[in-house]
Amino acid sequence: MNFRKVMIVFRKELMEVLRDKRTLFTTLLLPVILYPVLIIGFNAIMTRQTGVLEERGATVAIIDSVNTQISSRLIAGLEEIPNFSFIPAGDDVQGLYDAKEIQSVVTLKDSLAGDGLIKYHIYIQYDAANERSNMTYGKIFDVLEDIETELISDQLQISGISPELMNMVDVRGRDTADSQKKMGMILGMFLPYIMIIMLFTGASVVAADLVAGEKERKTLETLLVASVGRLEIVIGKFLTIITLSMLNLIVNLFSISFSLRFMLSQSGLDMAGAGMPIKAILILLAAMLPLATLFAAILLSISTFSRNMKEARTYESPLMMVSMIMAMISFLPAIEMNSLMAMIPIVNISLLFKAVMVNEYQVSHLMITILSTVVLVIIAIWGSIKLFNNEGVLMRSDDDSSSLKGIKKNRANFFTPYNGMVYFTLALLLLYYVASRWQMQDLARGLVMTQVIVIALPVFILLKVLKMKAAPVLRITMPRLKELILIPFIAIPATVIVAILAQFINSIYPFPEHYLESLGKLFEMNLPLWGSFLVVAVAPGFCEELLFRGLFPRFFQKYGMKVNIVITALLFAAFHLDPFRFVPVFLLGALLGYLTLRSGSIIHSMIAHTINNGLALLISVFSGSQIIKLVMMDSENLHYWVVIPAAIILFLALRAFHRFTERGEEICAES
Amino acid sequence: MISVQNLVKEFPKKDGSKFYAVDDVSFTANDNEIVCLLGVNGAGKTTTMRVLSTVFQPSGGTATIHGWDIRKDPDKVRENLGFLSGDTGLYNRLRVHEFIRYFGRLYSMDDKDITQRMDEMAELLDMKDFMDKKIEFLSTGMKQKVSIVRSIIHDPPVMILDEPTSGLDILTARNIISFIRSCKERGKCVLFSTHIMREAERLADRIVMIHKGKILAEGSLDLLREETGQMDLDDIFVHYVNLFSDEVEVQAHEF
Numbered sequence A: 001m002n003f004r005k006v007m008i009v010f011r012k013e014l015m016e017v018l019r020d021k022r023t024l025f026t027t028l029l030l031p032v033i034l035y036p037v038l039i040i041g042f043n044a045i046m047t048r049q050t051g052v053l054e055e056r057g058a059t060v061a062i063i064d065s066v067n068t069q070i071s072s073r074l075i076a077g078l079e080e081i082p083n084f085s086f087i088p089a090g091d092d093v094q095g096l097y098d099a100k101e102i103q104s105v106v107t108l109k110d111s112l113a114g115d116g117l118i119k120y121h122i123y124i125q126y127d128a129a130n131e132r133s134n135m136t137y138g139k140i141f142d143v144l145e146d147i148e149t150e151l152i153s154d155q156l157q158i159s160g161i162s163p164e165l166m167n168m169v170d171v172r173g174r175d176t177a178d179s180q181k182k183m184g185m186i187l188g189m190f191l192p193y194i195m196i197i198m199l200f201t202g203a204s205v206v207a208a209d210l211v212a213g214e215k216e217r218k219t220l221e222t223l224l225v226a227s228v229g230r231l232e233i234v235i236g237k238f239l240t241i242i243t244l245s246m247l248n249l250i251v252n253l254f255s256i257s258f259s260l261r262f263m264l265s266q267s268g269l270d271m272a273g274a275g276m277p278i279k280a281i282l283i284l285l286a287a288m289l290p291l292a293t294l295f296a297a298i299l300l301s302i303s304t305f306s307r308n309m310k311e312a313r314t315y316e317s318p319l320m321m322v323s324m325i326m327a328m329i330s331f332l333p334a335i336e337m338n339s340l341m342a343m344i345p346i347v348n349i350s351l352l353f354k355a356v357m358v359n360e361y362q363v364s365h366l367m368i369t370i371l372s373t374v375v376l377v378i379i380a381i382w383g384s385i386k387l388f389n390n391e392g393v394l395m396r397s398d399d400d401s402s403s404l405k406g407i408k409k410n411r412a413n414f415f416t417p418y419n420g421m422v423y424f425t426l427a428l429l430l431l432y433y434v435a436s437r438w439q440m441q442d443l444a445r446g447l448v449m450t451q452v453i454v455i456a457l458p459v460f461i462l463l464k465v466l467k468m469k470a471a472p473v474l475r476i477t478m479p480r481l482k483e484l485i486l487i488p489f490i491a492i493p494a495t496v497i498v499a500i501l502a503q504f505i506n507s508i509y510p511f512p513e514h515y516l517e518s519l520g521k522l523f524e525m526n527l528p529l530w531g532s533f534l535v536v537a538v539a540p541g542f543c544e545e546l547l548f549r550g551l552f553p554r555f556f557q558k559y560g561m562k563v564n565i566v567i568t569a570l571l572f573a574a575f576h577l578d579p580f581r582f583v584p585v586f587l588l589g590a591l592l593g594y595l596t597l598r599s600g601s602i603i604h605s606m607i608a609h610t611i612n613n614g615l616a617l618l619i620s621v622f623s624g625s626q627i628i629k630l631v632m633m634d635s636e637n638l639h640y641w642v643v644i645p646a647a648i649i650l651f652l653a654l655r656a657f658h659r660f661t662e663r664g665e666e667i668c669a670e671s
Numbered sequence B: 001m002i003s004v005q006n007l008v009k010e011f012p013k014k015d016g017s018k019f020y021a022v023d024d025v026s027f028t029a030n031d032n033e034i035v036c037l038l039g040v041n042g043a044g045k046t047t048t049m050r051v052l053s054t055v056f057q058p059s060g061g062t063a064t065i066h067g068w069d070i071r072k073d074p075d076k077v078r079e080n081l082g083f084l085s086g087d088t089g090l091y092n093r094l095r096v097h098e099f100i101r102y103f104g105r106l107y108s109m110d111d112k113d114i115t116q117r118m119d120e121m122a123e124l125l126d127m128k129d130f131m132d133k134k135i136e137f138l139s140t141g142m143k144q145k146v147s148i149v150r151s152i153i154h155d156p157p158v159m160i161l162d163e164p165t166s167g168l169d170i171l172t173a174r175n176i177i178s179f180i181r182s183c184k185e186r187g188k189c190v191l192f193s194t195h196i197m198r199e200a201e202r203l204a205d206r207i208v209m210i211h212k213g214k215i216l217a218e219g220s221l222d223l224l225r226e227e228t229g230q231m232d233l234d235d236i237f238v239h240y241v242n243l244f245s246d247e248v249e250v251q252a253h254e255f
Helices: A003-019 A021-056 A069-079 A093-098 A131-158 A163-167 A179-210 A212-216 A220-224 A230-267 A278-305 A309-331 A347-357 A363-388 A404-409 A417-441 A443-465 A470-474 A481-508 A513-521 A529-555 A561-575 A579-599 A602-621 A626-631 A640-660 A664-670 B045-052 B074-079 B096-106 B111-125 B140-152 B170-185 B197-203 B221-228 B233-254
Strands: A058-064 A084-088 A104-112 A118-125 B002-012 B018-029 B033-038 B060-065 B081-085 B158-162 B189-194 B206-211 B214-219
Touching (some): A003 A179, A003 A230, A021 A131, A021 A179, A021 A230, A058 A069, A058 A093, A058 A131, A069 A084, A069 A104, A069 A131, A104 A131, A131 A163, A179 A212, A179 A347, A212 A220, A212 A309, A230 A278, A230 A363, A278 A309, A278 A347, A278 A363, A309 A347, A417 A443, A417 A529, A417 A561, A443 A470, A470 A529, A481 A579, A481 A602, A481 A640, A529 A561, A529 A602, A561 A579, A579 A602, A579 A640, B018 B033, B018 B060, B018 B189, B018 B206, B033 B170, B033 B197, B045 B060, B045 B081, B045 B158, B074 B081, B081 B140, B096 B140, B111 B140, B140 B158, B158 B170, B170 B197, B189 B197, B197 B233, B206 B233, B214 B221, B214 B233, B221 B233
Parallel strands (some): A058 A084, A058 A104, B033 B189, B033 B206, B081 B158, B158 B189
Antiparallel strands (some): B002 B018, B206 B214
16 A cells, blocks of 8 residues: 555545535534534523513412411512512403413412411412413512511511521532533533534545545546555545544534533533533543544445445435434433443443543543444444445446336346345334234234234235245245254254353343243243143244245345355344344354255244244243253253253254255255 | 457346356557447447456456556556546546646656646647636536546556547547547557447547457458448448347357
């Protein structure tokens, strides 16, 4: 790589980007204008608004059903509120209140307490959803409270007791946080969110322009035929994005800092004079640099992949959503930085930011954050370089896009990965919105309905619509007997190993209590054993296999068998909507995928799946029996040593299966 | 000079089969010579030229540009090549002189040399009035001149021009034609592609006819006329296309 050429590309891109008015606006001008307007403007409007409300005053109806000296004194006190006028309540008081002619109705009543004292009850009718009525309530309440204090102190004096008695217990908190730290806490809440989003938007405007924009304007080929390597182009463009997004970040920080200083000096709070600590800003910039790099690399990949800028923006938006949600973690009060959190991108910056602002961060967290982001950056850069060297992606033009028409025209082409993902998404939505409701009404019936109606039936409907024969597409063929005999020797140890894995995960990150309860319900349905077996084992064994080992592998078969197995297993795991069992379910899915694709018969995985689910049921039902106690630690957990014989049996059975199905790959390729 | 040997470029089709955009193509273009790649739209002209300019990787065979192999030394190939096509757009936000200087620097030229060469070219192509203008404000003809200067700023020994006149009006197209001639006068090797027969007739020393990714015929206009017995290049081209289709049909019958 020739670094001089990188710099030539970088300088030119920077010049060009800075000449683009849109980029200039979003990266430099917008933040400069936005925060002062937002903070100062909002502040001004708020104070103005309260002032205006108070000036307008209110009209209040009074119902005095007591008419004593004290009630008159209370009313007299109220009448002193500036801009307030009080009217005696007539019959139409409710009508006036509804018509908002009066903002509040104050009713005075009294009662005789047990010790002979008269108690006064004052009811203030007001509309909490109406600003003016709210203000009226607040004013009346304050005045009445003041008068109450006066009345009590008068009474005490009459009884010869010092009114100071009322202040006998004087409670006061002493705040040890200095104004700097208070400021930090408030800023630490929302600043990370704003900064991460700013970083992203700043980078995305530039990134979309740099490659997708070049494709759109047909300048990419001009650059590619010039004497500059692709690596040099990528790095040059990459540096441009980082520079611009960091510049954007710095402008943002200064603008926020300035606006806050202004706001605080205006508000007269004791925080006046506290700004953002410079040291904190420098640390944050250092931590934000890797994130800016990561965004730059990912956005550059998206830009390279896209045909034009519009497409790039479309691909960017889901990423933006995810980043926003991850950045929002700073709003949650309970979550604090730890070593694990420091490894999750975006989340780590968000939490680190919060910690830095109150000056309570650990250097190790800063280091983990930077390091883990750098690792991701390297992967992302490698990806964008790969993409940039892929001529099919780089020279993609508008005309080779697949359209809906194409799908209809060519039925054989229906099985594309894209359509597979669409199908999966639809099935997931159906599961989430419809099936979960069924299961809430009646667990057993809901589960069966889910399996049959949501999972299996659409598969057959789809094939009917496509006019395809179900059996060959879904690989519903009779397997050979010697392969079939091996299935229990594969399924049982696999189930055991996966169960121990789940157990292991549970011991590190314990599953929440309510989760275990809901899982336990599966095995405690009010059904005879064979009924439970049908619901929990047989139905999923057949229906889920039809979808995940029958239909889905067809969508992804162009990637080859190995990748196909991994993709469908990932979908299988995701479909269970259960983060705690994701890894175990994924492994099981991969095994089942292997059984079907290797042998060309879905019957294998159907039986294996049924055995797996059934075994879990049997263990929970017969956990008391002597045989099962042999391998169990307690009522729920298996002994860890069981993994060894299980692994040996699984290995041997799989090796035999692999040898028996030597021909299987050909069958698979033919179909 | 350009030497193309058994060049193949295949693209994967949606259904998994392969499409041969360039299928076993061989030809040469010498220094001080203008060679025309003639073919209808979709014949494989652009793909061939993109492979020669190292934008695409060849799937089979290879080629050398001024002695440098496109597979082994793509950097050297680009250094010795001036490339111009309808797809080589300009950076609208740059001024003309900034744009040309950018490419000059990428070709590792001194700023002094760039300035000198730019002035020369501006004089020659009558561009002095708009050297300081932003490219987005230029007319098509002006832009074409900027493209020409961009492609030749480093004085490459080999020029490749892909349909350089397509989409241009007569006056602008004339600029290109005279530019191609002047390249030859300076002893450069010029390869240009077109589907306009008249352009090929007027400019080319030799014509390479390409159809469906394969070479139909190759030679000077006189040679092609002699071989086919036709005078007009249109008729010559059709003659070869028919011959080619017959061959394909015969091949199809053999199976």
